[in-house]
Amino acid sequence: MARVMFFGRLRDIAQCSERPVPFDGALSLDAFRRLVASGDDDLARALQAESTRVAVNATIAPRSVDLVIHPGDEVAFMPPFSGG
Amino acid sequence: MSEPPATDERAVRIVCEAFDPEGEIAAFRAAHAHAGAIASFTGCVRGGETEALALEHYADLTHRTIAGFVHEARARFDLMGVCIIHRVGRMAPGEAIVLVACASAHRKDALAAVDCLMDRLKTDAPFWKREETGEERRWIEPRAEDVAAARRWNDPASEDGRS
Numbered sequence: 487m488a489r490v491m492f493f494g495r496l497r498d499i500a501q502c503s504e505r506p507v508p509f510d511g512a513l514s515l516d517a518f519r520r521l522v523a524s525g526d527d528d529l530a531r532a533l534q535a536e537s538t539r540v541a542v543n544a545t546i547a548p549r550s551v552d553l554v555i556h557p558g559d560e561v562a563f564m565p566p567f568s569g570g
Numbered sequence: 571m572s573e574p575p576a577t578d579e580r581a582v583r584i585v586c587e588a589f590d591p592e593g594e595i596a597a598f599r600a601a602h603a604h605a606g607a608i609a610s611f612t613g614c615v616r617g618g619e620t621e622a623l624a625l626e627h628y629a630d631l632t633h634r635t636i637a638g639f640v641h642e643a644r645a646r647f648d649l650m651g652v653c654i655i656h657r658v659g660r661m662a663p664g665e666a667i668v669l670v671a672c673a674s675a676h677r678k679d680a681l682a683a684v685d686c687l688m689d690r691l692k693t694d695a696p697f698w699k700r701e702e703t704g705e706e707r708r709w710i711e712p713r714a715e716d717v718a719a720a721r722r723w724n725d726p727a728s729e730d731g732r733s
Contacts (some may be wrong), residue, residue: 493626493628493696493698494626494698494700494709495709498709541628544628544631544634546631546635546696562628562631564696564698565698565711566711566712567692567693567694567695567696567698567712568692568693568697568698568699568709568710568711568712569625569627569656569668569691569692569693569695569696569697569699570613570656570667570688570691570692570697
């Protein structure tokens with residue numbers, strides 16, 4: 487199981503700020519995103535958007551890295567930041 | 571990102587309540603009495619139609635990310651001190667959202683460091699802003715000019731990690 491967190495407008499689309507996602511073994515980010523969206527097309531599109539950044543265990547992942555998600559990970563999906 | 575030193579961690583405060591930017595600047599100035607230059611920027615909730623601004627963040631990541639910006643600014647500019655206060659939660663027009671203050675021997679380093687840190691805070695720290703106007707709730711996306719402004723400070727070799 488992984489803990490998935492949604493921020494900003496992704497939270498509105500997912501209709502929750504976080505949810506547990508059960509799975510075994512290791513998953514590629516693509517496979518993990520499909521599992522998280524589980525048939526919700528709007529959420530699937532938002533998670534795959536180029537502007538959506540991913541953090542694993544509170545570390546932002548560079549886009550060039552092929553991420554692998556493991557059970558126990560905390561995975562955050564983040565739309566473009568708007569601070570200041 | 572490697573862990574920033576403790577001095578950079580201490581320069582950063584994330585607050586849930588209203589703060590007094592003028593009082594904070596005065597305290598910062600008193601703490602850097604030998605600095606020749608103190609530059610600061612205070613960002614406030616705009617008035618007009620907006621009734622409130624709500625700011626959320628990724629708490630486990632925010633402080634460390636901003637401390638990394640402070641570390642970067644100290645390496646780039648000749649600074650004697652940095653203070654960053656960033657508010658989160660729901661706030662009213664006129665209230666301060668963010669304060670960045672830098673102390674240095676001469677003005678150019680202090681001014682440029684404030685500019686650089688604000689650009690980073692706008693687009694590279696895990697904050698999300700939402701405007702509330704009547705019944706409407708609208709997430710604010712960074713403007714293209716904010717993104718371009720932040721890119722000015724990038725080391726080309728680390729471009730990928732930031733984009």
